[in-house]
Amino acid sequence: MTVAVAALPPMAVGERLGRLRPLVAGSGADALLVTTLPNIRYLTGFSGSAALLLVTGEEALLVTDGRYRTQAAEQLEASGVTPLVDLVLGGAQVQRDAIVGRAGRGGVRVGLEAENVTWGWQRRWADTLAPAEIVATAGMVEGLRVVKDAGEVARIAAAAAIADAALGEVLGMLGAGRTEEEVALALDTAMRRLGSQDRAFETIVASGPNAAKPHARPSSRRIEAGDPVVIDFGATFDGYRSDMTRTFCVGGAPSPELARVFEVVADAQAAGVAAVTAGVVSGDIDKVCRDRIALSGWAEAFEHGTGHGVGLDIHEAPAVGPGSTAILTPGVVVTVEPGIYLSGVGGVRIEDTVVVTDHGCRPLTAFTKDIAA
Amino acid sequence: MTVAVAALPPMAVGERLGRLRPLVAGSGADALLVTTLPNIRYLTGFSGSAALLLVTGEEALLVTDGRYRTQAAEQLEASGVTPLVDLVLGGAQVQRDAIVGRAGRGGVRVGLEAENVTWGWQRRWADTLAPAEIVATAGMVEGLRVVKDAGEVARIAAAAAIADAALGEVLGMLGAGRTEEEVALALDTAMRRLGSQDRAFETIVASGPNAAKPHARPSSRRIEAGDPVVIDFGATFDGYRSDMTRTFCVGGAPSPELARVFEVVADAQAAGVAAVTAGVVSGDIDKVCRDRIALSGWAEAFEHGTGHGVGLDIHEAPAVGPGSTAILTPGVVVTVEPGIYLSGVGGVRIEDTVVVTDHGCRPLTAFTKDIAA
Numbered sequence: 091m092t093v094a095v096a097a098l099p100p101m102a103v104g105e106r107l108g109r110l111r112p113l114v115a116g117s118g119a120d121a122l123l124v125t126t127l128p129n130i131r132y133l134t135g136f137s138g139s140a141a142l143l144l145v146t147g148e149e150a151l152l153v154t155d156g157r158y159r160t161q162a163a164e165q166l167e168a169s170g171v172t173p174l175v176d177l178v179l180g181g182a183q184v185q186r187d188a189i190v191g192r193a194g195r196g197g198v199r200v201g202l203e204a205e206n207v208t209w210g211w212q213r214r215w216a217d218t219l220a221p222a223e224i225v226a227t228a229g230m231v232e233g234l235r236v237v238k239d240a241g242e243v244a245r246i247a248a249a250a251a252i253a254d255a256a257l258g259e260v261l262g263m264l265g266a267g268r269t270e271e272e273v274a275l276a277l278d279t280a281m282r283r284l285g286s287q288d289r290a291f292e293t294i295v296a297s298g299p300n301a302a303k304p305h306a307r308p309s310s311r312r313i314e315a316g317d318p319v320v321i322d323f324g325a326t327f328d329g330y331r332s333d334m335t336r337t338f339c340v341g342g343a344p345s346p347e348l349a350r351v352f353e354v355v356a357d358a359q360a361a362g363v364a365a366v367t368a369g370v371v372s373g374d375i376d377k378v379c380r381d382r383i384a385l386s387g388w389a390e391a392f393e394h395g396t397g398h399g400v401g402l403d404i405h406e407a408p409a410v411g412p413g414s415t416a417i418l419t420p421g422v423v424v425t426v427e428p429g430i431y432l433s434g435v436g437g438v439r440i441e442d443t444v445v446v447t448d449h450g451c452r453p454l455t456a457f458t459k460d461i462a463a
Numbered sequence: 464m465t466v467a468v469a470a471l472p473p474m475a476v477g478e479r480l481g482r483l484r485p486l487v488a489g490s491g492a493d494a495l496l497v498t499t500l501p502n503i504r505y506l507t508g509f510s511g512s513a514a515l516l517l518v519t520g521e522e523a524l525l526v527t528d529g530r531y532r533t534q535a536a537e538q539l540e541a542s543g544v545t546p547l548v549d550l551v552l553g554g555a556q557v558q559r560d561a562i563v564g565r566a567g568r569g570g571v572r573v574g575l576e577a578e579n580v581t582w583g584w585q586r587r588w589a590d591t592l593a594p595a596e597i598v599a600t601a602g603m604v605e606g607l608r609v610v611k612d613a614g615e616v617a618r619i620a621a622a623a624a625i626a627d628a629a630l631g632e633v634l635g636m637l638g639a640g641r642t643e644e645e646v647a648l649a650l651d652t653a654m655r656r657l658g659s660q661d662r663a664f665e666t667i668v669a670s671g672p673n674a675a676k677p678h679a680r681p682s683s684r685r686i687e688a689g690d691p692v693v694i695d696f697g698a699t700f701d702g703y704r705s706d707m708t709r710t711f712c713v714g715g716a717p718s719p720e721l722a723r724v725f726e727v728v729a730d731a732q733a734a735g736v737a738a739v740t741a742g743v744v745s746g747d748i749d750k751v752c753r754d755r756i757a758l759s760g761w762a763e764a765f766e767h768g769t770g771h772g773v774g775l776d777i778h779e780a781p782a783v784g785p786g787s788t789a790i791l792t793p794g795v796v797v798t799v800e801p802g803i804y805l806s807g808v809g810g811v812r813i814e815d816t817v818v819v820t821d822h823g824c825r826p827l828t829a830f831t832k833d834i835a836a
Contacts, residue, residue, distance in 0.1 A: 157678055204583035209575065210601060212582040228583060271655075279652045282644075288665075305530055 098248065098328075101241030103135050103169035106234060107150055113230050114145060119201035121146040121193045122227060123215070126206040128329075128402035129231035135169025136162050137329060143175075144189050150175045151192055153185040186218055194219045201227035229407070236399060236407050237421040242330060243445050243454070246400065246423055249286065249332035250443060250454040252325040256280035257336065257457050264319055264340050267312060270295040273321075274308035281325045290324030290331035291404045301337070301437040304394055304429060315341040318348055318436040320429075324404065331404050333425050334455040335441035342462025351388070351430045351438045352461050358382035359440040362396060362426040366418065366444055366451040373414040379428040380412070388430045391437075397425035400443050422446040423454070471621065471701075474614030476508050476542035479607060480523055486603050487518065492574035494519040494566045495600060496588070499579040501702075501775035502604035508542025509535050510702060516548075517562050523548045524565055526558040559591055567592045574600035602780070609772060609780050610794040615703060616818050616827070619773065619796055622659065622705035623816060623827040625698040629653035630709065630830050637692055637713050640685055643668040646694075647681035654698045663697030663704035664777045674710070674809040677767055677802060688714040691721055691809040693802075697777065704777050706798050707828040708814035715835025724761070724803050724811045725834050731755035732813040735769060735799040739791065739817055739824040746787035752801040753785070761803045764810075770798035773816050795819040796827070 110133065114122045124130055124143040131137050133145070134152055138161060141154040152175050154162055159179050166172045178188040193200050200219055202212060204226035216224050238246070260276045274295040281289060296306035298317040306320070313319055322335040337352070344352060362379040376396040383392045395411030400423050408416030410424050418424070427441030440459060444451040483506065487495045497503055497516040504510050506518070507525055511534060514527040525548050527535055532552050539545045551561040566573050573592055575585060577599035589597050611619070633649045647668040654662060669679035671690040679693075686692055695708040710725070717725060735752040749769040756765045768784030773796050781789030783797050791797070800814030813832060817824040 157676065202582065204586065205581050207582050208578050209580050209582050209585040209599060210577035213577065213599065226582060226586065275652065275655050278655075279648065282648050282651075292661075303530065 098244045099240045101169070101245075102239045103133070104171050104174065106133050107145060107171070107174055109234055110145060110231060111147060113233070114201060115147070117201060117225075117227055117230065119199045119225050119227065121198065122201040122203075122230065123189065123193070124203065124231060126203050126231070129203070129235075131329060131402060132231060132235055134171050134175055135165045137165060138162065142185060142189060144192055146192060149192065151178060151188060152176070153178045153180070153188050155179065155181060155185075190218060194222050196221035198222040200224050201230070203230075204228055232407050235401055236416070237419060238401060238423050238445065239421065242401060243421065243423065245328045245330035246332055246443065246445075247454045249290065249325040249327035249330055250334065250456070252281055252284045252286045252327060253323060253332050253334055254455065254457045255284050256286075256325070257321065257323075261338075261463060264313055264338055265315070269310050269312050270297055270300070270308040271310055273313070277321070277323055281323075284325075286325035286327065287329075288326050290326050290333060294320060294322040296320045296437075298436060299434055302431045302433050302435060304431060304437070304439065313340060316343065316345065318344065318352075318438055320437060320439050322439065322441065329402050331400055331402070332455065333400050333404060333441065333443050334457065335427055335439045336457055336459065336463075337438040337440060337461065338463055339461045344461070347432075348436055348438070350386070351432065351436075354383060354386045354388065355428055355430055355438040355440050356459060358428045359426060359442070362428060363442060363444060363451065363453065366424070366426065366446060368418060368420050368446055368448050370418050371414070372408045372410045372416040372418060372424070373412060375424075375426065376411050376414060379426070383428060383430060391430045391432055392428055393431060394429070397427050397441075399424055418446045420446055420448055471617045472613045474542070474618075475612045476506070477544050477547065479506050480518060480544070480547055482607055483518060483604060484520060486606070487574060488520070490574060490598075490600055490603065492572045492598050492600065494571065495574040495576075495603065496562065496566070497576060497604060499576050499604065502576070502608075504702060504775060505604060505608055507544050507548055508538040510538060511535065515558060515562060517565055519565060522565065524551060524561060525549070526551045526553070526561050528552065528554060528558075563591060567595050569594035571595040573597050574603070576603075577601055605780050608774055609789070610792060611774060611796050611818065612794065615774060616794065616796065618701045618703035619705055619816065619818075620827045622663065622698040622700035622703055623707065623829070625654055625657045625659045625700060626696060626705050626707055627828065627830045628657050629659075629698070630694065630696075634711075634836060637686055637711055638688070642683050642685050643670055643673065643681040644683055646686070650694070650696055654696075657698075659698035659700065660702075661699050663699050663706060667693060667695040669693045669810075671809055672807055674811070675804045675806050677804060677810070677812065686713060689716065689718065691717065691725075691811055693810060693812050695812065695814065702775055704773055704775070705828060706773050706777060706814065706816050707830065708800055708812045709830055709832065709836075710811040710813060710834065711836055712834045717834070720805075721809055721811070723759070724805065724809075727756060727759045727761065728801055728803055728811040728813050729832060731801045732799060732815070735801060736815060736817060736824065736826065739797070739799065739819055741791060741793050741819055741821050743791050744787070745781045745783045745789040745791060745797070746785060748797075748799065749784050749787060752799070756801060756803060764803045764805055765801055766804060767802070770800050770814075772797055791819045793819055793821055
């Protein structure tokens with residue numbers, strides 16, 4: 091059984107190269123050699139594990155190796171970019187020759203994605219492309235990826251629906267004396283059975299005092315009555331990821347201190363989501379959550395940012411933290427995930443993934459926030 | 464239930480910094496700033512997801528952030544390197560200041576791992592460390608990692624034992640009309656239940672014509688009688704990985720052509736394993752396998768290298784391919800995995816992970832190679 095996914099709207103892959111070219115030109119480069127795999131997937135639909143994409147003013151050239159012969163042609167076609175992207179298949183030398191043939195001339199400035207390529211790779215390609223000049227670029231395609239089209243939002247929503255269903259399946263384990271590792275494994279297994287290609291990131295199941303660690307890994311600790319249990323996880327659908335955190339209290343009766351923590355985090359998270367709308371600066375979402383928690387005296391116990399963008403990567407632009415300056419626009423997908431962590435006591439984090447709309451936002455994660463669930 | 468793992472011999476972590484320093488000095492650098500996480504783990508025992516390790520002629524400094532306060536101290540202690548490594552915890556600025564305080568002086572040459580750091584990171588650290596000079600290094604710690612100590616071999620063997628047990632659990636699914644995805648999910652789940660931290664890499668279950676693709680991903684194809692089924696997978700134990708491939712024939716009665724392929728690959732793989740011993744050049748192992756397959760007329764159908772090192776990474780030095788020049792010594796762990804791939808027909812690959820000894824090698828993977836299993 092898999093989660094029923096309605097026919098998904100197509101993604102506007104074919105428009106993306108056209109939106110990238112002015113950015114490349116604006117940076118002073120004549121071409122961009124795209125090496126970041128999620129960026130290549132975004133621009134062409136090709137999802138293989140090894141490729142380079144050269145984007146010049148008029149052309150685009152995707153090079154990969156022979157094992158992707160069929161897949162590359164099919165994915166370019168399915169994405170509607172076949173007329174826009176030349177495909178070259180072959181080993182390393184064939185790939186280098188193809189790139190050099192289009193960009194390795196004097197007077198040409200080739201942008202390299204400096205936050206992706208290694209220093210060693212840059213040194214070799216500087217030689218390979220000479221007499222062309224290489225220049226460092228950063229965040230160019232990532233900037234385009236911030237605003238999702240309808241097809242992308244639908245895929246993130248599909249991943250979120252799988253995650254919701256999987257959590258529903260395993261929730262009964264919390265009161266059954268199981269370990270964190272057992273619950274995490276059951277959740278990961280359920281997501282894959284329900285249609286997730288893989289978990290979106292390493293699932294967190296943190297109970298009792300472990301819940302005080304925002305980055306806890308599932309341990310062999312047995313979950314007990316009264317424990318807070320933080321579950322932070324996501325699914326992957328057609329390359330797009332979801333991200334959700336729920337915190338439950340086993341048995342539904344937290345200690346008075348934990349009960350207050352649950353209340354404050356739920357209030358801060360709801361306020362954060364309510365503040366998300368087109369035109370807002372992302373740092374202000376963080377401030378809304380942080381102020382609510384500070385009012386309760388736990389400012390120091392909220393030790394991370396409020397959220398981040400989600401899409402082909404689990405963490406992508408925009409940041410939603412103190413001082414973040416991104417202006418939210420319709421189609422931006424972000425998480426809102428405040429938390430309070432009390433060493434030795436436990437912790438609570440609640441997180442939704444939401445898509446910004448003209449008048450507010452729409453949550454893509456839907457699981458109940460009832461702590462006794 | 465988990466696979467019984469005998470008390471593991473300790474790893475000689477404390478000796479490694481001492482073996483690294485002459486290599487750093489020999490490269491002309493005064494210090495090495497280690498950024499590759501498996502290298503940091505190898506040198507200090509620290510397994511966190513964010514850290515820097517500065518190794519100078521007399522000192523070593525590990526910097527990481529506050530969430531690893533307890534873990535870092537515990538792992539340094541458990542690895543016996545507490546007296547050898549200073550630990551600094553803090554945010555990015557604290558970390559930079561600590562590194563600069565030890566290495567940011569004129570006349571100092573600081574090696575950066577050029578195949579790991581991004582170009583952007585290198586540019587920022589060149590500024591940060593000035594007036595010290597930065598120099599590109601490659602493969603220095605990786606070279607040390609080639610020869611495993613007894614503790615490391617025991618951990619790879621433990622991972623291999625988990626993988627063996629997991630395959631035994633799911634083998635019955637092959638004749639039961641299940642899909643490749645279902646078998647892969649069951650195998651991954653069994654490995655985790657048996658004590659694997661995670662799969663060592665994305666599990667391959669490739670049946671029928673899919674078996675002709677060496678890098679196939681599990682699909683929704685239902686496995687049928689007569690199919691070859693290539694299963695390539697591994698477990699992770701205490702950071703160390705295993706790697707094994709078996710190819711089965713559902714029902715045990717392959718077509719005559721496939722039966723011959725099974726025979727030739729099994730013969731080539733056994734010959735390759737028999738050739739592994741101290742003093743042999745790794746490229747000669749490849750040649751042994753390749754010659755056997757060529758004799759049968761399928762030279763073109765063996766389209767990848769014979770093997771690779773395995774340890775903290777699933778692919779590490781030494782390479783075992785055409786022209787590879789590494790000389791095998793006791794403690795080197797490599798895979799031997801020839802294959803034949805016939806488009807439209809199917810394929811067979813058989814792989815063991817073995818540790819080189821003075822007089823031959825010892826396989827760490829033990830599952831039966833009976834194709835009807």
